Each structure stands twice: as structure tokens, then as C-alpha cells.
Amino acid sequence: LSSAFTSLNENINQPVKAVSAGQRVFEILDLEPDIPEEEGEAFPEESKQVGIRFENVEYAYLSRPDKKVLAGVTLDIRAGKTTAVVGKSGCGKSTLSKLVLRFYDPQGGAVFLNATELQRMHLRQYRNKVGVVSQDTQLFRMTVTENITYGLRATEYTMEDVERAAKLANADEFIRALPEGYSTMVGESGHDLSGGQKQRLSIARALVRRPRILLLDEATSALDAENEAMVQAALDSLMQQMQGSCTIMVIAHRLSTIKDADRIIVLHEGEVVEQGTHDELVQIKEGRYATMIARQLQGGAADGDEESKGNEKKVEDAVAEIMAILELVKEDQRKDVMMGIMKKAKGAGKGKA
Template structure:
């Protein structure tokens, strides 16, 4: 039923059941026991017919009815245990899969997020995980339930008449060929559906985040058409999958029914000649009649398995993504000297894929110095800033922090020395306190330090004006705050970290004069006595910088203080007007 690749995926998936083997074993036993009672019921009906209608023994009938009653109670208990353990195992698989995936997400390099859309990543956590769980639990339940029933039925049928039962096995080659063809087609359709689900989530994510742009630029018609096209693709593939799945079952049923009809005709002739008791005849017919539905349900579970294996492929590809290299528990735990914050770029080569961004780049930034990076879009400013915390690794050359090559440093140690304030302010749907002290456990948070950071960032006034002060939840992405308040809260977070290096990608959004003034004062506090690398968009920041570095196509074309560069009337002189 499954190809070699499918078996490998399935075995890997079953490793998530291993920690819960006891519940999984109970689930299988209870399901098998519950299924076996179906055949047991049939055998008891044979006794009722033979004892009640042929020998007319009421004592035997009464005993048989008591046994059927007790069997029904037993079946109910087994059914409950089977369903409870299945839900427990499936919930545990969902829990551990999502936890493993989220832990993986935290260690993925920036290049992954450049390559894969948010929607497709979210689809793996939502849609794909549920498909996988169906394969690991629901499919196993059906396989055990119907598989046990099929085996018990065949054993009984062989016992009653092995010659006729052999005719049923003539169908096996045809069934195997049909299953192989259907499995291949269903897997392809499932992979197509998962790809479309990822695209749908991507469109949803874009439209939720960009709803204002869609409204202002009247893009709703285009977005509706994009979404409709993707959902039509999902619908088309889903219908195709259902057609393939639904066609296979009737074909299989027809093949089995033809053979069964022939068997019944032969058995009826034998019964007329007295070779079979009425009970044996009825039992054989009942069991043979059960086989088509049992096999049909086994066929239907193949669709679930193929969907799940396609989802397994997607999830395990995600879990096998290369993570950031450079985490060392030994170095993280070691007592390292305090860093001053001197940065040195030496013959650095860097680019995205084949596109070169920095070529033979050299720059030394002294500890405590504020360096403003200016240049046209695409000149390499953001790329340069991203290399310091090693969001990306360089192709050649070296970058040192206080003389230590950052490529040899533990990433956790390196990033502990850096505070980052991005142009697109990232705040979390949590309290003000947890946003300022982000990254620290509750027990480690120093409220005095939080309040000091808020004061220095000129954020204390608006924080205290909130209904619950520092414990106020600020909403998704800080939606309850104004633009200036968000910026000051992000600056407070950077101040709280007390890192020797600040990377600041200044926000380009316009603020009112009062907010602008407060943000500028907060920035001054943030950069005081720290090494600051600023991707500058404000003239005031550039003017106050210790040094301005002008970039063009990944190379330094000018550097110096504001007045010096203005006097030169070079590249900076012309760029200066765009900052004014």
C-alpha cells in the first residue's frame, strides 16, 4: 500500500507515538477486541438458528442471549477505551509535533524567512499537523479495527469452507494493483492541496497586515480574485481527490460482489443437498457480506494515509531545515569578560545567493562611537547591520568584536551584546513590563530596571496613564499605542537590555513635533556610552553622529562628520537633502 518513501515517513512519524507506547498499545488492543466482537456476534446468531429453529432448545438460546448481552457491555467498554486512548495519543502527538516545530522555528536562519512566506509556515503548524495526526491515530484505528475484522472473518470462512474461501483470494492481485495506482494519484493531489493551503494562508496574512493599504488603494477586487483563485485550486484538487477515492470503492465492491454471488450460489446448492446446517449457511453468508464493506473502509483509509504522508513530507522537510550554526552550551555558560563594543569589518564579502552586496568591505567602529550609515536604497546599509548579530554569515573576511571573531563566538553570547531597534517596531500582545523586559523569565524581571528604562526612553508618562500602568496589555503589535509610543517602548526595551552595542534602523514614519522630540531624546539616552550603528533617516541623528559612513553599492564612498562632508560637497552633500 505504501511506497518505500512512505514507509520511511510513517516510521518516523510513529516515533512520536513511542513515548506514549502504553496508551497506543491499549488503543490497539481495545480496538481489536471491539472489532472481534462483530464476528463473535455472527457466530452466536448461528447458534441461535441451529439451537432455536432446528433443535428448539430454549435453554441454549437463553444462554446465548446472556452471552450476547455481556458481550455488548464488553464491547461498549472497549469502544470507550479505544476512543479515549486515541484522543489522548493524538493530542500528545499534536502537542509534541507543534512544540518541536516551534523550537525549530526559533533556530531557523534569516534566509529561511526570506525564502518561505509566513502563510506557508503557518499552514504547516495548522493544516499539515492535523493531517499527520489523522494518519498516526485515526488511520491506525481504522486499520486495526477493519484489519482485525477482515482476518477474523477470513479465518471463520476458511474454517467453514476453505475451498470456496480461496476464490476470494483471487481478487488480491487486482486489489493490490488498484490500490497502488490510487495511492500514487492521491499523494500528488494531497501535496497540491497543501501547497494551495499555504498560499491561501499567505494571502490571508498579507491582507490582515496590509488591510489599510488595500482599502486606500482600492485593491480589494484584486485581493478577492487572488483569494478566489487559490480557493478554487483547493476545491478543484479536493474534488479530484474525492473522485479518485470514490471511484475506487465501487469498483472494488463490484469485483468482490461478483465473487460473493458466485460463492453464495454454490453454498445454496450445498445447503439444499444437506451438506450445510442452516446456521452455517447463514453465518457464511453474513461473513461474506461483511467483507466488501470492511475492504471498502480499508480502501478509504488509504486516502487519509496518503494525505497524511504528504503532510509528513512537508513537516519533516521543515524539521530538517538547516538551523543557525554557532550555539555552544560550554561558551554560553563560561564567564566571559565584559565587552566594550569595538567592531571591526575586515575584507568582508557578502551577498544574497549569487547577488553581491558587500565587496572587500573594511570598517572599524570604536567602542562607544555612534556611526550613522547613509546611502541610497540597496546600498548595503541594512545588510551591514544584519551581519553584526549574524542573521546572515559572510562569505569571506572577518568581523571582530573587541578583537574576537564573531564567527567563533556562541550566538547566544554574541547577541547578548546587541540591542536591536528595528524600523518596523515589533511589540508583543503582552503587558508593558513584559515587552520592556522581553526575553527574561518573570522571576528574573527587575521592576526598578524596567521603570528606569521607561524613564530614560521618555515613556513613563504615557505608561502610567494606561489603565493598568505597567501591567496593561498593549494588544497585537502594540495596536493600542500611537506610533511615537511604540517607538519609545521599543527604545525602552533596548535600554533595559544594557548591551554595549545598539543597532538602530530608524523609523521613517512621520511623527508630530512633540512625539518626534521625545523619540529623539529617547534615542540620545539609548546611544549614550554605547557603540551605536544607525541606519539613519533623521537629519538630527546624522548631525549628532560621531561619524557618518556613506555607502554606495556595498562600498564606502565617504566618511566623516556632518560638517566635513557637507564642505566636501560630495555624495553625502546630495544625500543630505533627502534627510532634511
């Protein structure tokens, strides 16, 4: 009898825990963002090129208010050009990309799209014009076409658009070699595909939206040498073909990704310390860019030990994601959200143990 009651008690506790967890999830989903999505100025018309300007921008994370990640940064992402931003881990590269996407707003200074302050733009419309390719590719248990067009309505694209994006991403050939071509089901997280193939689908997903601004955030850093070469070839091709029609911002550290950029900006401890073309910067004796390139050519990692750099990047990305969540909710709700994140992290840690 005791065993029966114990079993009953355990079975009752499970749905209670599930309901409690579900309530917490929906509470977070129901939080109202500080940044309104449906208000603001329209994106510039198609015939007009767009550039981004950071003007004396300052930013510090809530967890480290005394340490400025960006300290008075002024730089231009020129319209219709490719601009690369480089620097060691923690220098503020990822923060710049989050500001471009308006996951954060500057705490000092301002970010402009042409002559309009970014905070005055219609947020949803603006983000629809920005394509993003990061090192983490999210694929779903859907067809290749559905993965490429994920987030778009059926009326917002044609099959010709999908194939055009895939060709630009250097993905069309391997897609057609799949058992059912563009109708082939992709396994959860793309486990049936190589790293290079997944990343090229991610590039196609960004391009099918015909972005006016393209953000490449360490797009090849998680790949091995062979896959990196294939993805890099795709990036080189699309940057060449989109030159003039799209403003491209590249965040990277590898020479192969940045050497052909129209302009390279070097960040160090939240400040712009060097900027120019590859040929101009390598001429600066003992300059930070020249030193970074010299290490790569000698076979060393640009930011030190590869494993250490990878761990630093994971920590930086995790902190950035948490900060992005906190920035989107009202100030009096941030404590509750942070407690929920901490509980989730503790639960995950116990599960791994």
C-alpha cells in the same frame, strides 16, 4: 444525498490540508542551522568596551550571486561611540546590520569583535549582548511590562530595571498615564498605542537587557513627523546617557538621527565612499553625504520619492528576511525551504485577491 457527500468531502479536506501545512511548518522549525549557537568564545567582560571591525568584507545574496551587496568593505564601529551608516536604498546598510547580528556570515573578509573574529564567538551569548531597535515594532497581547521584558526570564530583570529602561526610552510618562500603568494590557500588535508609543516600548525592550552593543536600524523611518520628534528625543537622550558604556550603530538617512554621531560612514554600491563627522562631510563639495543633506534641507527625500523609497525598503527587507532563513539552513535543504516560502507567498496573494 449528493449534497451531503459533497459537504462531507469538504469537511474531510480541511483537516487534511491543516495537517499537511502543520507538517511543513514543523519540518522548517526542525531544520538544523549551519551556525551553532552553543559553541564559541565568551563575550568580553563588563569592564571592557567592545568595538566592531569589518575587514575587506564581501557579500552577495544567493539569488544574485554575481552582484555584490558589499564589495570589500572595511570600517570600524568604534567602542563606546555612536557610528551612523548612511546611503541610498540597496547600498548595503541592512546587510551590514545582519552581519553584526550574525544572521549572515561574510563570504569574503571577516567581522571582528575587538580582536576576535565574530564567527568564533558564542552565538547565543553574543546576541544577548546586542540590543536592536528596527522600524517594525512587534508587540503582543500582554502587559506593558511583559512586552518590555519579552524573551527574558523572570530572574533576569527587576521592576526597577523595567522602569529605568522605560525612562531612558522616554516612555515612562505615557506608561504611567495608562489605565493600569505598567500592568495595562497591550492590544495585539499594539493597536491601542500610537506609532511613537510603540516604538518607545521597542527601545525600552532593547535597553532592559543592558546591551553592550545597540543597533538602531531605521528606527524612526516609519513614523509621522510628530511621533518621529518624540522618538528622536528619546534616541538623543539615550545615546547621550549611554555614551562610553555602549557601542551604538545607527542605520538611517534622516539628518535628525545622524548629525550628532561621532562618526558617519557613507556607503554607495557596496563600498565605503566617505566617512567623518557631520561637519567634515558637509564640507566635501558635491559629496554624496553633502548632496543627501542638501536635498533634505530643501524638503526633498534623501533617497528620492518617499513612496518609491518605502516600497524599495519593503522589498529589500523581504528579500533580506528570506536570505536570512536560507543562510541558516544547510545547503541541500535550501531548495525545499524556498519552495515552501513560494507556496506561502502564492497563498497569501490569492487570499488578498
